[in-house]
Amino acid sequence: MRERQAELARAYAAALRGYLSGAGEAALMRAYQAGRDALTEDLGVLELATAHQQALVDVLGELPPKEHARAARSAAEFFAEALAPFEMSQRGLRGQLEEHERLERLKNEFISVVSHELRTPLTSIHGSLNLVVKGKAGELPPEARRFLEIAYRNSERVVRLVNEILDIQKLESGEIALDVRPVELAQLLADSIEANHAYAGGFDVRIALDGESPAVKVLADPDRLLQVLANLLCNAARFSPPGETVALRAVRLPGLVRVCVSDRGPGIPEEFRARIFQRFAQAAPSTPSGREGTGLGLSISKVIVERLGGRIGFESEVGRGTTFHFELPEWHEEAVPAGGTTR
Amino acid sequence: MAASPLRRVLLVEDDPDIRAIVCFALQSVGGLSVEVCASGSEAIAKAPRFLPQIVLLDVMMPGLDGPSTLRALRGLPQTAATPIVFMTAKVRPHEIEEYRRAGACDVILKPFEAAELPERMRGIWSRIHGEADREPT
Numbered sequence: 221m222r223e224r225q226a227e228l229a230r231a232y233a234a235a236l237r238g239y240l241s242g243a244g245e246a247a248l249m250r251a252y253q254a255g256r257d258a259l260t261e262d263l264g265v266l267e268l269a270t271a272h273q274q275a276l277v278d279v280l281g282e283l284p285p286k287e288h289a290r291a292a293r294s295a296a297e298f299f300a301e302a303l304a305p306f307e308m309s310q311r312g313l314r315g316q317l318e319e320h321e322r323l324e325r326l327k328n329e330f331i332s333v334v335s336h337e338l339r340t341p342l343t344s345i346h347g348s349l350n351l352v353v354k355g356k357a358g359e360l361p362p363e364a365r366r367f368l369e370i371a372y373r374n375s376e377r378v379v380r381l382v383n384e385i386l387d388i389q390k391l392e393s394g395e396i397a398l399d400v401r402p403v404e405l406a407q408l409l410a411d412s413i414e415a416n417h418a419y420a421g422g423f424d425v426r427i428a429l430d431g432e433s434p435a436v437k438v439l440a441d442p443d444r445l446l447q448v449l450a451n452l453l454c455n456a457a458r459f460s461p462p463g464e465t466v467a468l469r470a471v472r473l474p475g476l477v478r479v480c481v482s483d484r485g486p487g488i489p490e491e492f493r494a495r496i497f498q499r500f501a502q503a504a505p506s507t508p509s510g511r512e513g514t515g516l517g518l519s520i521s522k523v524i525v526e527r528l529g530g531r532i533g534f535e536s537e538v539g540r541g542t543t544f545h546f547e548l549p550e551w552h553e554e555a556v557p558a559g560g561t562t563r
Numbered sequence: 564m565a566a567s568p569l570r571r572v573l574l575v576e577d578d579p580d581i582r583a584i585v586c587f588a589l590q591s592v593g594g595l596s597v598e599v600c601a602s603g604s605e606a607i608a609k610a611p612r613f614l615p616q617i618v619l620l621d622v623m624m625p626g627l628d629g630p631s632t633l634r635a636l637r638g639l640p641q642t643a644a645t646p647i648v649f650m651t652a653k654v655r656p657h658e659i660e661e662y663r664r665a666g667a668c669d670v671i672l673k674p675f676e677a678a679e680l681p682e683r684m685r686g687i688w689s690r691i692h693g694e695a696d697r698e699p700t
Contacts, residue, residue: 339652
């Protein structure tokens with residue numbers, strides 16, 4: 221019983237972390253489902269409340285003291301919402317859950333159909349523009365080329381968007397199994413610079429390693445971690461003034477490694493910060509024309525980092541720049557066997 | 564033994580726009596000889612005479628779809644062992660796995676960079692023959 225309650229407290233703590241960093245309804249649903257599972261076993265509402273308390277203590281302990289009051293207020297709302305369904309009848313609960321599951325299935329089917337239906341016309345649009353812009357269909361007058369390049373760049377953006385919508389849905393539903401293994405962090409950071417320097421160069425921005433990377437390994441899916449780094453580095457490059465450098469730095473903390481990506485861009489407006497990891501969240505006025513992202517990169521990065529057992533966050537000062545960071549547990553040979561997958 | 568270079572591709576695609584783009588890319592950009600088919604049944608009729616070295620086959624088609632066309636081509640002596648590449652807008656991991664299990668040697672996801680298509684096909688062709696060369700005799 222005690223172990224089950226501790227497990228529930230851990231589940232609540234994970235959901236609360238998600239809620240505090242903007243996951244909203246998804247976090248609430250996770251907390252509600254964890255509570256519902258516990259209630260169907262031996263635990264009662266009293267044990268649920270105790271687990272809530274433990275989760276709150278654990279999560280507050282991870283935050284700097286100046287954030288405690290705000291987090292405690294949000295946690296109170298969170299737990300009130302997560303417990304609310306239990307006030308309804310068991311029949312009502314089942315009905316709600318079945319409805320939620322039905323909507324999830326519909327959403328997944330909708331995403332799948334939309335993705336497929338968009339891909340077919342996009343193949344014609346993007347394929348034609350690709351051939352013309354790459355000069356495979358003959359020479360073009362300069363003005364025509366300029367406008368076709370605009371069309372091509374935007375078709376690339378729609379392709380990215382369609383890919384990322386499906387990607388986030390697959391990651392969240394667990395449809396993608398992560399190929400987790402011990403990864404040399406220094407090599408991975410070097411690879412990420414190599415893979416993204418041309419993109420940054422398009423904005424006249426350099427990416428450079430700040431200091432020597434610690435010789436550590438983390439337990440991660442290397443392709444997915446490169447995807448996180450690509451999102452953070454490309455965002456930083458897009459928001460940097462020309463001629464600036466995006467700094468990539470890794471530091472060792474007790475039991476953890478923290479990777480930071482810093483830019484000297486305009487910073488993130490205060491009112492936008494709470495929503496920054498939400499899907500399609502973009503601080504429009506500070507995004508220079510032609511540098512728009514899809515609005516999904518940070519949401520995808522957050523899902524990946526959390527599925528790898530880590531955390532992602534940022535510090536920003538308006539007018540001075542932004543640093544995004546993520547932390548992953550350091551891997552030691554005796555801790556976990558190499559290889560394997562996680563859902 | 565090194566494989567002969569890729570020259571003949573059978574393209575099967577029901578969408579006329581995509582057919583035109585892929586045909587242009589393979590023929591005019593890539594210098595390949597392409598036989599174009601708008602359906603699975605047309606492919607089955609043309610393949611024994613054209614003798615393609617590789618087939619580029621759309622998955623979702625009315626009538627015979629990609630996997631059914633693949634099975635029919637496997638039943639013809641002239642194309643029983645011809646490598647078949649699927650191209651598809653259905654890109655979920657379990658769908659791609661299903662196409663590979665059905666016998667596709669590779670899967671090209673839509674949308675793709677048309678100008679790079681000939682090189683991708685040549686890459687697949689080289690890989691298949693590299694693998695074949697490594698197989699024990």
